[in-house]
Amino acid sequence: MRSRKEEATMTLPKTSQDRQSMKSSFRFLSGYAKPHRFTFAAVVFCALLGIAADLFQPYLVKIAIDDNLMIGKNDYNSLLLICLFYVGLSVCSLFFSYLQNNLLQFAGQNIVAKIRKDLFTHIFKQSMSYYDRTPSGSLITHVSSDTETLNQFFTQVLLSLVRDGMTLIFIIVLMYHLDPQLTLYSMIVIPIIVLIAVSFRRYMRKTYQLSRTQLSQMVAFAAENLSGMHLIQAFHQEKEQNNRFMERNHSYFRANLREIRTNVWFNRSFDILGNISIAFITWVGGMAVFDKTIEFGVLYAFITYIRQFFQPINNITQQWNTLQSTTVSLNRIWHVFSTQPEVKDKDQVTSIAVADLKGDIRFNHVHFGYLKDRTIIEDLELHVQPGEMIGIVGTTGAGKSSLISLLCRFYDVQEGSIEIDGTDIRDIPQAVLHRMVGLVQQEPYLYAGSILDNVRMFDETISREEVIEACRLVGADTLISRLKDGYDSRISERGSGLSAGERQLISFARIIVFKPKVLILDEATANLDSQTEQLIQTALQIVAEGRTTLVIAHRISTILHANRILVMSQGQIVEEGNHAELIALHGYYEQLYLHSQGNVVSAPTM
Ligand SMILES: Nc1ncnc2c1ncn2[C@@H]1O[C@H](COP(=O)(O)OP(=O)(O)OP(=O)(O)O)[C@@H](O)[C@H]1O
Numbered sequence: 001m002r003s004r005k006e007e008a009t010m011t012l013p014k015t016s017q018d019r020q021s022m023k024s025s026f027r028f029l030s031g032y033a034k035p036h037r038f039t040f041a042a043v044v045f046c047a048l049l050g051i052a053a054d055l056f057q058p059y060l061v062k063i064a065i066d067d068n069l070m071i072g073k074n075d076y077n078s079l080l081l082i083c084l085f086y087v088g089l090s091v092c093s094l095f096f097s098y099l100q101n102n103l104l105q106f107a108g109q110n111i112v113a114k115i116r117k118d119l120f121t122h123i124f125k126q127s128m129s130y131y132d133r134t135p136s137g138s139l140i141t142h143v144s145s146d147t148e149t150l151n152q153f154f155t156q157v158l159l160s161l162v163r164d165g166m167t168l169i170f171i172i173v174l175m176y177h178l179d180p181q182l183t184l185y186s187m188i189v190i191p192i193i194v195l196i197a198v199s200f201r202r203y204m205r206k207t208y209q210l211s212r213t214q215l216s217q218m219v220a221f222a223a224e225n226l227s228g229m230h231l232i233q234a235f236h237q238e239k240e241q242n243n244r245f246m247e248r249n250h251s252y253f254r255a256n257l258r259e260i261r262t263n264v265w266f267n268r269s270f271d272i273l274g275n276i277s278i279a280f281i282t283w284v285g286g287m288a289v290f291d292k293t294i295e296f297g298v299l300y301a302f303i304t305y306i307r308q309f310f311q312p313i314n315n316i317t318q319q320w321n322t323l324q325s326t327t328v329s330l331n332r333i334w335h336v337f338s339t340q341p342e343v344k345d346k347d348q349v350t351s352i353a354v355a356d357l358k359g360d361i362r363f364n365h366v367h368f369g370y371l372k373d374r375t376i377i378e379d380l381e382l383h384v385q386p387g388e389m390i391g392i393v394g395t396t397g398a399g400k401s402s403l404i405s406l407l408c409r410f411y412d413v414q415e416g417s418i419e420i421d422g423t424d425i426r427d428i429p430q431a432v433l434h435r436m437v438g439l440v441q442q443e444p445y446l447y448a449g450s451i452l453d454n455v456r457m458f459d460e461t462i463s464r465e466e467v468i469e470a471c472r473l474v475g476a477d478t479l480i481s482r483l484k485d486g487y488d489s490r491i492s493e494r495g496s497g498l499s500a501g502e503r504q505l506i507s508f509a510r511i512i513v514f515k516p517k518v519l520i521l522d523e524a525t526a527n528l529d530s531q532t533e534q535l536i537q538t539a540l541q542i543v544a545e546g547r548t549t550l551v552i553a554h555r556i557s558t559i560l561h562a563n564r565i566l567v568m569s570q571g572q573i574v575e576e577g578n579h580a581e582l583i584a585l586h587g588y589y590e591q592l593y594l595h596s597q598g599n600v601v602s603a604p605t606m
Contacts, residue, residue, distance in 0.1 A: 022327060025334035029150070032115055036107040043103045047163050050096030053089040055170050058304035060086050062178075065297030101159070108154025116147045119333060127343040128410035132370065142336055146329035153326040160319045164312030171305050178298050185284050186306055189277050196273070197317050200266045205324065207259040214252035221248050267314060274310035278303055343412050343430070350427040354435050357517040358386040359548035360421050361407065367415035368406055368571075376402050377571040379416075389549045391559025393592060394568030400552045403568075404520045407550070408437055420518065438516030442523065442552075444507035446498070451480055452487040455509045462513055470512035474539040476505035501532035508539045519549045523558050533557070556596040565589065 033040070064082045068075055123139055175183040225232060225241055232241055285299040363382040369375045377399045384390055392400050405411055407418060409425050417424045425433055446454050455470060456462035468487065471477045479502055483489040491497055498506070511519060521540065537558065540551070553559040560579050567575035567582070567589050575587050582589035 021334070022331060024338075025327075025330045028334045028337065029111075029330055032111045033107075036111065039103050039107040043100050043107070044162060044166075046096045046100035046103065047166055050093050050100060051163065051167050051170050053093040053096065055167070055174055055305075055308070057086055057089050058301040058308075059174065060089070061304075062295075062297035062301040065300055066295040067297075070296055100163070104159055105155055108151055108158075111154065112147050112151040115150065115333065116143060119143055119147065119336060122337055125341050126339065127341045128405065129342050129370070130339065139336075142333055146333050149322070149325050149329040150333070152322050153330075157319045157323050157326060160312075160315045164315045167312045168309070171309050175302060175305050178301055179288075179294055182281065182285055182288070182294070182298075182302055186277060186281060186302070186309075188280075189273055193270075193273060193313060196266075196269050197313075200262070200269070201317070201320055204259075204262050204266065204320070207255070207262045208324075211252065211255035211259045214248070214255040218245070218248040218252050221245060266317070270310050270314045274307065277306050277310075281306055343409055345429050346427060348427075349429045350423050352421070352423060352428055352432055352436070354432060354517070357436055358421050359517040360384070360386045360419075361518065361548060361550075362419040362422075363403075363406075363416070364419065365416035366406065366413050366418060368402065368411065368413050370402075370411070375571065377406070380572065382566070382573065384548055384550065385563075386548055387546060388564065389544055389559075389562045390551070391562035391565040392550060392552045392568060393556070393559070393565060393589065394574075395570075398568040399571040400568055401522060402571075404439070404522065404550060404552065407518075407520065408439055409433055435514070436516055437518045437520060438511045438514060440504070440507045440511060440519070440521045443500075444503045446491055446503055446506065448490070448492055450485075450488045450490055451483070451506065454491065454506060456513055457510065466513055467509070470509040471506075473512055473542055474505050474508040475535050476502070476509050476539075479505070499532070501536060504536055505539055508536075508543050511543050517547060519544060519547045521549065521551045523552055523554050556593050567592075 060082055064079060067073070068079055068082075120143055123143070172183065172187075175186060222245065225245070232238060281302055282299075285294065285302055288294045289296050289299055361382070361384040363380050366377055366380040367375060368377040380403070392403070394400055402411075406413055407425070409418075409430060412426065417426070419425065420428070420433075420436060428436070447458075449458070452464060452467055455467045464487065468477065471480055471487075480487055480489070533555075540558070543549075551559055551562065559565055562578070564576065564578060565582055566573045567587070569588070575582055575585060575589050577585070579593075583593060
């Protein structure tokens with residue numbers, strides 16, 4: 001669903017820069033359409049035949065009237081032949097319309113599916129900084145509704161432009177062939193049509209935008225409320241939120257009514273214009289029939305053509321809104337495609353055998369900040385020996401998570417370097433790096449799917465037995481066996497239905513299965529009961545075995561036995577040593593430890 005802001009900006013490009021980007025985005029779309037050029041050519045061909053079959057029908061009736069009925073020929077056979085031909089033309093028109101629709105749908109759906117796939121892949125390639133500044137809601141919109149709008153462009157706008165555009169041209173040519181003078185009279189209404197279309201168009205765009213904005217506001221409000229449902233219920237806010245929803249619902253209702261009213265006015269204006277034209281031509285043409293300057297059949301065909309003339313004009317104008325939203329959606333999709341990831345693999349990368357990795361980590365004078373003018377990590381020096389277990393503690397916002405984000409290369413350092421086994425991580429392909437470094441996050445993410453798939457991350461090359469063995473090793477086996485379908489039990493999005501401890505254990509099993517040489521653990525802050533905490537502790541020790549491990553600890557108990565503990569403050573390591581050494585320092589760590597033991601009342605200060 002589009003955000004409020006996005007909907008509000010749904011207007012056509014105004015500045016030359018906007019126009020330039022619109023051109024580039026249409027060029028981008030034509031790149032996707034090019035492989036389907038023969039299908040498009042077939043669509044035009046089918047449209048031509050379908051329209052010709054449609055428009056030849058009034059001409060046939062004219063022949064029947066002028067060359068048979070009016071001259072009293074009483075030729076039953078040729079009249080029957082004309083009628084059969086008329087039916088035949090209808091069947092042809094139906095066949096070609098069907099073919100044309102199908103071909104266009106096929107090409108359109110193919111193009112949109114390819115764009116959607118490429119877009120999804122492209123979004124995946126983006127660096128973390130991109131996700132920091134791009135709300136996930138807008139990315140969802142790009143992948144779902146923006147691509148859907150492109151689909152409408154192919155199946156509605158393009159279809160209308162091809163079919164209705166050609167119909168208009170054919171009708172004018174046929175009318176001109178029948179009687180040039182009467183054609184000129186009929187064309188008097190064209191400037192009026194243009195005037196109505198232009199003035200209505202502006203107003204219709206406004207009403208369209210307004211109703212879309214109201215709709216997205218209402219949807220955003222509903223989504224916000226659904227995700228914060230427990231808070232609403234806990235604070236008894238149901239009535240208030242309901243009233244606020246009703247306001248939005250009513251605004252959308254009013255905006256929708258306004259849009260529908262405008263559309264009805266627009267369509268009816270065309271009907272009236274069509275009827276006035278028919279009346280006018282009946283009068284002028286009727287006089288010509290009286291004067292015997294044209295035949296009656298010509299007048300009949302003319303009136304039929306005028307009737308048909310207004311439908312395509314109406315259709316094309318109706319597509320204006322879709323064309324407009326296509327332009328906006330296309331521009332947005334193109335914008336995503338034109339964004340290059342900040343963290344990229346080098347052209348010349350160092351090949352590393354993951355199996356031979358020792359797990360030696362070095363941070364060399366690392367400087368980093370998410371924003372240019374705010375340093376988060378300053379001149380950080382750290383050497384972690386292979387197989388060492390490092391605990392990291394510190395104040396909130398000290399830069400602990402940032403440190404591990406740098407090691408995973410979610411961001412690039414601004415100065416200095418990070419090395420694994422003596423190789424700068426910028427020289428290692430990201431895919432290889434992420435096999436070398438395993439990350440267990442504070443809130444382990446579980447996908448909607450079975451436990452089995454969640455442990456092996458949908459990698460079918462990892463056997464069921466391997467998964468079961470991993471779970472047994474970390475102590476998750478008992479809890480999984482208790483579930484109704486065991487390893488095939490389906491868990492819902494984000495792993496709801498499992499406790500924080502259970503989710504942690506499953507993410508530990510992932511590590512065992514994927515065997516990274518370096519393990520990073522951002523310990524869960526959630527309160528775990530002492531039994532689960534013990535389970536996690538044991539699991540951590542098993543997982544850390546033979547791996548270089550960095551643990552961001554929120555509970556001192558997790559890292560009491562770490563080889564080394566780093567105390568961080570304002571992006572720097574301020575204390576370093578094992579538990580006993582740090583206690584002996586009588587610094588921040590000691591305060592933290594005593595506080596965790598319940599020996600001091602106030603929170604530790606740096
Ligand atoms: N994506 C981001 N964009 C901008 N600033 C960020 C981002 N992530 C973290 N920061 C800022 O960087 C600083 C360090 O954050 P970081 O998450 O590394 O701290 P932390 O030590 O892990 O804290 P905590 O223990 O509370 O999780 C904080 O001031 C935070 O506001």
